[in-house]
Amino acid sequence: MSEPSSGEPAGCKAILTDWRRRYPDPNMFETLSDRFDEIFSRLRGRGKLTEADVDDVLREIRLALLEADVNLDVAKNLVGRIRERSVGEELSKALNPAQQVIKIVLEELTTSLGGEAMKITYASKPPTVVLMAGLQGAGKTTNTGKLAQWFKKQGRNPLLVGADLQRPAAVEQLRTLAGQVGVPVFSEPTDPVDVASKAIAEAERTGRDVVIVDTAGRLAIDEALMEQVRQISGQVQPDYTFLVIDAMTGQDAVNTAKAFNDTLELDGVILTKLDGDARGGAALSVKEVVGKPITFASTGEKLDDFETFHPDRLASRILGMGDVETLIEKAEEAFEAEQAEEAAARLMEGTFTLDDFLEQMQQIKKMGPIGNLMGMMPGIPKEARDVEIDDRQIARIEGIIRSMTPAERADPDLIDGSRRQRIAQGAGMQPGDVKNLLDQFTQMRKMMKQFAGFGTKKQNPKNRRGKNNKKGKQKGGRRKGGRVTEKGPAAVPKSPLTLPGLEAGEGLPPGFPSLPNN
Amino acid sequence: MLLATVIAIAAIVMISASFVVLRRERNEGLTIDPPDLTDVVDISDVLSGIEVADTDSIVESEPVLDDAPRPSFRDRLAGARSSLSGFLGGIFAGGIDPGTWEALEEALIRADVGVATSTEIMEAVKAKVEAGSVEDAAELPALVKAELVERLSGFDRSLSTDVAAVGGQPGPAVWLFVGVNGVGKTTTIGKLAKREVDAGTKIVLAAGDTFRAAAAEQLTMWAERSDVPIVRGAEGADPSSVVFDAVESANARNADVVLADTAGRLQTKTNLMEELSKVRRVAEKGTGTVTETLLVIDATTGQNGMSQAEQFADAVDVSGVVLTKLDGSAKGGIVVAIHTELGVPVKLVGLGEGINDLVEFDEVEFVDALFE
Numbered sequence: 001m002s003e004p005s006s007g008e009p010a011g012c013k014a015i016l017t018d019w020r021r022r023y024p025d026p027n028m029f030e031t032l033s034d035r036f037d038e039i040f041s042r043l044r045g046r047g048k049l050t051e052a053d054v055d056d057v058l059r060e061i062r063l064a065l066l067e068a069d070v071n072l073d074v075a076k077n078l079v080g081r082i083r084e085r086s087v088g089e090e091l092s093k094a095l096n097p098a099q100q101v102i103k104i105v106l107e108e109l110t111t112s113l114g115g116e117a118m119k120i121t122y123a124s125k126p127p128t129v130v131l132m133a134g135l136q137g138a139g140k141t142t143n144t145g146k147l148a149q150w151f152k153k154q155g156r157n158p159l160l161v162g163a164d165l166q167r168p169a170a171v172e173q174l175r176t177l178a179g180q181v182g183v184p185v186f187s188e189p190t191d192p193v194d195v196a197s198k199a200i201a202e203a204e205r206t207g208r209d210v211v212i213v214d215t216a217g218r219l220a221i222d223e224a225l226m227e228q229v230r231q232i233s234g235q236v237q238p239d240y241t242f243l244v245i246d247a248m249t250g251q252d253a254v255n256t257a258k259a260f261n262d263t264l265e266l267d268g269v270i271l272t273k274l275d276g277d278a279r280g281g282a283a284l285s286v287k288e289v290v291g292k293p294i295t296f297a298s299t300g301e302k303l304d305d306f307e308t309f310h311p312d313r314l315a316s317r318i319l320g321m322g323d324v325e326t327l328i329e330k331a332e333e334a335f336e337a338e339q340a341e342e343a344a345a346r347l348m349e350g351t352f353t354l355d356d357f358l359e360q361m362q363q364i365k366k367m368g369p370i371g372n373l374m375g376m377m378p379g380i381p382k383e384a385r386d387v388e389i390d391d392r393q394i395a396r397i398e399g400i401i402r403s404m405t406p407a408e409r410a411d412p413d414l415i416d417g418s419r420r421q422r423i424a425q426g427a428g429m430q431p432g433d434v435k436n437l438l439d440q441f442t443q444m445r446k447m448m449k450q451f452a453g454f455g456t457k458k459q460n461p462k463n464r465r466g467k468n469n470k471k472g473k474q475k476g477g478r479r480k481g482g483r484v485t486e487k488g489p490a491a492v493p494k495s496p497l498t499l500p501g502l503e504a505g506e507g508l509p510p511g512f513p514s515l516p517n518n
Numbered sequence: 519m520l521l522a523t524v525i526a527i528a529a530i531v532m533i534s535a536s537f538v539v540l541r542r543e544r545n546e547g548l549t550i551d552p553p554d555l556t557d558v559v560d561i562s563d564v565l566s567g568i569e570v571a572d573t574d575s576i577v578e579s580e581p582v583l584d585d586a587p588r589p590s591f592r593d594r595l596a597g598a599r600s601s602l603s604g605f606l607g608g609i610f611a612g613g614i615d616p617g618t619w620e621a622l623e624e625a626l627i628r629a630d631v632g633v634a635t636s637t638e639i640m641e642a643v644k645a646k647v648e649a650g651s652v653e654d655a656a657e658l659p660a661l662v663k664a665e666l667v668e669r670l671s672g673f674d675r676s677l678s679t680d681v682a683a684v685g686g687q688p689g690p691a692v693w694l695f696v697g698v699n700g701v702g703k704t705t706t707i708g709k710l711a712k713r714e715v716d717a718g719t720k721i722v723l724a725a726g727d728t729f730r731a732a733a734a735e736q737l738t739m740w741a742e743r744s745d746v747p748i749v750r751g752a753e754g755a756d757p758s759s760v761v762f763d764a765v766e767s768a769n770a771r772n773a774d775v776v777l778a779d780t781a782g783r784l785q786t787k788t789n790l791m792e793e794l795s796k797v798r799r800v801a802e803k804g805t806g807t808v809t810e811t812l813l814v815i816d817a818t819t820g821q822n823g824m825s826q827a828e829q830f831a832d833a834v835d836v837s838g839v840v841l842t843k844l845d846g847s848a849k850g851g852i853v854v855a856i857h858t859e860l861g862v863p864v865k866l867v868g869l870g871e872g873i874n875d876l877v878e879f880d881e882v883e884f885v886d887a888l889f890e
Contacts, residue, residue, distance in 0.1 A: 174731075246700065250820020250821065277785070
C-alpha cells in the first residue's frame with residue numbers, strides 16, 4: 001500500500017508533535033481525579049493547613065472543575081461550600097487536614113451529584129410512561145433501546161414509541177434496537193403528538209406495562225419544537241421524563257437542562273457516553289442547577305452498557321478512588337465465586353497455571369473491556385491506568401495458551417525451542433511472542449507471590465496458608481480471598497484497595513492517599 | 519504492553535475474588551428476594567397482537583428548505599446570542615479594574631473556550647492595554663475580538679479535491695468524516711452532498727457507518743434528496759470495504775468526490791480508532807485519494823473537544839473541523855484551542871436541520887457573534 005498522504009506539507013501530525021513538545025505538561029489533559037490526586041499529594045504529610053494552603057487548594061479545585069466542564073456558577077458555589085467547611089472549625093479539630101479536605105470535597109461532590117440513587121417505581125395503573133427528551137445526538141434513541149432492555153431485565157414489558165419523525169431513519173434505528181431487545185415498536189408516519197397518544201392506547205390494549213417514548217432531538221431555544229414536546233408530554237402524562245445528556249457537554253449543559261426542565265418538569269437525567277474520557281462535569285452542573293437526579297448512566301455501545309447511576313460512585317471516581325461498587329457488581333455477575341477464590345489463592349501461592357489464567361481471562365472478558373475495569377479499580381496509579389489495554393491482546397494471549405498441550409500449560413518450563421516454534425505456529429504468532437508471554441507470566445506469578453508473602457509477613461506469619469489446594473478450597477480459600485482486604489485496612493481504612501503488587505513490580509508511584517472513615 | 523495486560527488480569531482476579539467474598543460475607547443471613555416476575559407476558563404473544571406501522575410507508579418530515587436562502591452566519595446566531603450581548607455589555611461599561619478582567623475571563627470560559635486559552639487571551643489583551651493608552655473598559659471587547667480573530671486567521675478553509683497535491687494518482691477524491699457518536703456526521707454529509715451537487719460536483723456517498731442501527735438508511739434518505747448514488751454494505755460489514763467499493767464505484771462513474779461516512783466512536787476506544795485508520799488507508803488502496811479528513815464536532819462539546827481533536831488527528835490526520843449545532847445556545851469556544859493548539863481549522867459550520875444549513879466558517883463572523 002502506498003502512503004499517499006506522506007507528501008502532504010506540515011500535516012497536523014507534525015503540528016501535533018510540535019505542540020506536544022511545546023506543552024510536555026501532561027496535566028493539560030489529565031482527568032479531574034488525577035488533578036485532585038496531585039493536589040492532595042502536595043497536601044499529604046502536612047500537619048496543618050494555612051489559609052494560603054486552603055486558597056491554593058481551592059484555586060486548583062476550581063480550575064479542575066472548570067476543566068472538567070463543570071458550569072462556572074456551579075463550580076463557584078461548590079468551591080464556596082468547600083471553603084466554608086475547610087476553614088471552619090471542623091478543620092481545626094482534624095488530625096490530618098489533608099484527609100479532612102479530601103473528605104469534604106468528596107462529600108460535597110457526592111451531595112452535588114445527587115445524594116442517593118433514584119429508585120424507579122411503577123404506576124399502579126399500567127402502563128408506566130417514560131418520555132425521553134434532549135438535544136440532537138445526545139443518544140435518545142440508543143438509550144430508549146437500553147432502557148427497554150433494563151425494564152425487561154426488571155421483568156417488565158416495554159413498548160417503544162417512535163415519535164422522532166424528524167431525523168431520517170430514526171424510527172428505523174429504534175426498530176432495529178427493539179428487535180435486538182425483543183420488544184415491539186409503535187410508530188406511524190403522522191404527527192409526533194398523535195403517535196404518542198395512540199401509543200398509550202396501544203399499550204393498554206396489548207398489555208404492555210411500560211411505554212418509552214423516543215422524541216426528536218431539539219434545541220432548547222427552538223420554541224416551536226419545545227412546544228411540540230410539551231404537547232407530547234401533555235398527551236401521554238409521563239410518570240418519568242428523562243433528559244438525555246451527553247457527558248461531553250460543556251458549559252451549555254446548564255442552559256439545556258434548565259430549558260427542558262422549565263418545559264417538561266424533568267424527573268431525572270440519563271448521562272450518556274460516560275465510557276469516553278470526558279470528565280463528566282456536565283453531570284454536576286445539571287444536577288446542581290435543575291435539582292433532578294441523574295438516574296441512569298450509559299457506559300458503552302452495547303445494550304447492556306447501561307446502569308443505574310450512583311452519585312457516590314461518580315464522586316469517588318472523580319476523586320480517584322475507583323469505582324469499586326460497579327466492579328464488584330460486574331464481578332459478581334461474571335465470576336464463579338469459588339473458582340475466583342481458588343484462582344486468587346493459587347496466584348498468591350505461586351501455583352497459578354496457564355490454565356487458571358485462561359479460565360480467569362474468560363471470566364474477566366464477561367465483565368467488559370479491560371481498560372474500563374482498570375479505570376474502576378481503586379488505588380491504581382494514573383500511569384497504570386493510562387496504559388492502553390487492548391482487548392485484542394487477550395485474544396492473542398488466548399491463542400497462544402490454547403496452542404499449548406495440557407502438560408505445557410501446567411508446567412511452562414517444559415516449553416523449549418521446538419515446542420515454542422510449534423505453539424507459535426498454532427497461534428499464528430512469532431516464537432518470540434510465545435517467549436514473551438511466558439516470561440511475563442512467570443514474572444507476574446513471582447510478583448503476585450511476593451505480594452502475598454509481603455502481606456502475610458506483615459500481617460500474621462502464621463496465617464500463611466498450607467500447600468493443600470483442596471483443603472484450602474473451603475475455609476482457607478475464603479481467608480485467602482480476604483487477605484487482600486485484610487491487608488488493605490492498614491493503609492486505607494474504608495476501602496481496602498491498594499495494589500502493592502503493581503506498585504512494587506512496576507516501580508509505580510503510590511496509589512491514593514489514605515482516607516478517613518466517613 | 520503484554521505485561522500490563524497479564525498483570526491487569528491478575529489484579530482483576532485478585533481484587534474481584536476478594537470483593538466477591540467480602541460481599542458474600544456481608545450479605546450472609548440476608549435473603550434477597552428475586553424480582554417479581556408474576557406478570558411477565560410472553561413477548562411473542564404480545565408481538566403478534568401489535569400492528570406496527572409499515573416501515574416503508576414512514577414519511578419523515580424533516581424540513582427540506584430547498585428554496586430557502588442560505589443563511590448567514592450572523593443571522594442564524596443572532597437569536598441565540600442576544601442574551602450574551604447584554605451580559606458582556608454590562609461588563610464593559612466603566613473603568614478597567616481587576617473585576618473587569620475576571621469577568622472577561624469568565625465570559626470566555628462560559629463560551630467553552632477553556633481556562634488555559636481564556637487565560638492566554640486575557641494576558642495578551644492585558645499586555646496590549648498596559649502597553650497602550652486604553653483606559654475605558656468599553657474598548658476591551660474590540661481588543662478581545664481582535665485577539666480572537668488573529669488567532670483564528672491565516673488558515674486554509676477550502677475543501678480540497680486536488681489529489682495530485684497530496685501525491686495521489688488521478689481518481690476520485692475522498693472526504694472522510696469522523697467523530698464521536700451523535701455529533702452529526704451523517705447529517706453533515708447529507709447537507710454537503712446537496713451543496714456540492716448544486717455546485718456541479720459529481721458525488722458518491724459511502725455509507726461507512728455499518729455499526730449504528732439504520733445509519734445507512736439515514737444516509738440513503740439524504741442521498742435520495744440530492745439524487746446522488748450511494749454505496750452501502752450490510753449492517754456490521756467492514757466499513758473499509760464499503761468505502762473501498764464506493765471509491766471504485768465513483769471511479770467507474772467518473773465522479774469527483776466520495777463523501778465517506780464512518781460510525782461514531784469515542785476517541786478513547788483504541789480498537790475503533792485503529793479501525794478508522796484502516797478505513798483511511800483502504801480508501802487509498804484503489805483509485806481514491808483522501809484529500810480531506812473532516813472531524814465533526816458538536817458545538818455543545820466542552821473541553822473534551824480538545825481530546826477528540828487530538829486523538830482523531832493522531833489516528834487519521836485530520837485536515838479540518840465541521841462545527842455542528844451552532845444554532846443552539848452553545849458557543850463552540852473549544853474550536854479556538856483546536857485552531858491554535860493543533861493548527862486544525864474549522865471548515866464548515868452547521869446552523870440547523872435544513873438541507874441548506876451548512877455554511878463556510880468565517881472567523882470574523884464567529885467572533886462577532888460571540889460578542890454581539
